Amino acid sequence: MTELRDWRDERIESAIDGRNPTVLAELSAAYAVIGDVQFLPGYSLALTKTPGIDRLSDLPRVERLRYLADVDLLADAVETVCRRLDPDYRRLNIEILGNTDAFLHCHIWPRYEWESPEIVGRPVWLYDVGNWRAPATALGPAHDEMRAALTAEVVARRDAVEFRPNA
Numbered sequence: 001m002t003e004l005r006d007w008r009d010e011r012i013e014s015a016i017d018g019r020n021p022t023v024l025a026e027l028s029a030a031y032a033v034i035g036d037v038q039f040l041p042g043y044s045l046a047l048t049k050t051p052g053i054d055r056l057s058d059l060p061r062v063e064r065l066r067y068l069a070d071v072d073l074l075a076d077a078v079e080t081v082c083r084r085l086d087p088d089y090r091r092l093n094i095e096i097l098g099n100t101d102a103f104l105h106c107h108i109w110p111r112y113e114w115e116s117p118e119i120v121g122r123p124v125w126l127y128d129v130g131n132w133r134a135p136a137t138a139l140g141p142a143h144d145e146m147r148a149a150l151t152a153e154v155v156a157r158r159d160a161v162e163f164r165p166n167a
Helices: 010-018 061-084 141-160
Strands: 023-026 030-034 044-048 091-093 107-112
Touching: 010 030, 010 044, 023 141, 030 061, 030 141, 044 061, 061 091, 061 107, 061 141
Parallel strands: none
Antiparallel strands: 023 030, 030 044, 044 107, 091 107
16 A cells, blocks of 8 residues: 655645645645745745646646746735735735745735834845744744635635636
């Protein structure tokens, strides 16, 4: 019997087979997921639905545009929810980097006025490394309200357009 690997080691495959607990919703060309860390509440990602795709340019143009449309949908949903839940919501950063994880994914980072002045106008990646590993910032029950709001907003936007997962 083959033992399943930890979902974190195979984020795309675990989303496809329903083992990835961070999935908010399936979109046309991506999975909308909430981030493993929430030091910036609402942090989410769009994971490609195509295993083996390392970068945006690996997708044929039509698939690339479908993926980017899903990124746009998720970003709009994150902005709507964060603006509603926190009056200090400031803006949204959207980043496709691929320097660490070798699969296509896009980071959706909400930014807030309450962030320290030394970091608020700079890339999220300059935050202290402790934010990425601290139990206090890890996704958990404290984020249930945010998660539910994000799921509802993403699903409402997805369902407002014709959803065809394999189109």
